[in-house]
Amino acid sequence: YFDDLYDLRIVLETAAMERICQMPDQPEKLLKLKDIWLVPKNEREKDGRTVACLDESFHTTLVSAAANGEMTRVHTDLTEKIRVIRRLDFTQTARIDATYQEHAKILQFLLRKKFAEASLLLRSHIQLSKLEVRKITLHRLHEAHAPG
Template identity: 55%
Template structure:
């Protein structure tokens, strides 16, 4: 369906998703500026759905708008990221505690799927950082799904999306990929055998290492990540 035939709301949704993906994939960097007109031209759309998408991204915390100078990708707020990581730890440790309260013969489907992904031989491990980053996010989200509290899972998904850009940067380094496989495997083994305290400690340490990596992210690394994708301007 062409953009001229699309309903304004669905067109705004598509523009929103496209721009958010540009931010997550480093085609748009923190500090980058652009105008509504530039986005409209690239998307072959009128300004109304573009404006709707941009204001939604602003509400979600991805963009700022400046009088006369247009739109700007919001700078990384590391204090906010620390708070989100703290919330993530609380949610995931509680999820593991709830899972481990169940009998060992009751293995949620989500856990079985995770075991097939992460409990594999070294030669079967994926090495594509972008793919492993998506699997890593799914691993932690599925732990919340397995815990059975849908509201906890919903909040966790929102937190995961807000820190996604940093987690993807973490997987631009090959050693982090191998370490993630090893640590996820250890966490899963402890959960599957209902070693609750051990599983929670392993999980907490795993997340804290990832959180520490966040503080090593520099503009140099951000721009290095952008060089690995096709540069795109609005």
């Protein structure tokens, strides 16, 4: 079930980025993401819960910047369904750092209208997040069933 939702997420966000790259001007929403994700390492947010919210906002902003109300609606519904498991990804410092790096690169490609590079990186970013969440979930289930 969650794999299907992640696949749909990739489709929606990739389609949104393609639309953004075809726009004559950069959407204002996209430009505002620079203030969050294109910052020096010492200015990055470190709290996992806060980064989880920023991450969700990054992805929902990508879709809403494409100016397709139906895509935004479907993506919002999808985001609500996977929110709890996605937040597991931000319980580890390494994933917080990786998220900043990956979002910055995706944003830089989008701002230069390099759709192929941005979409490849986005797909990898979401797949990696999905795998990390799966590992964390399995680990926690194993711990819950361990004797003692």
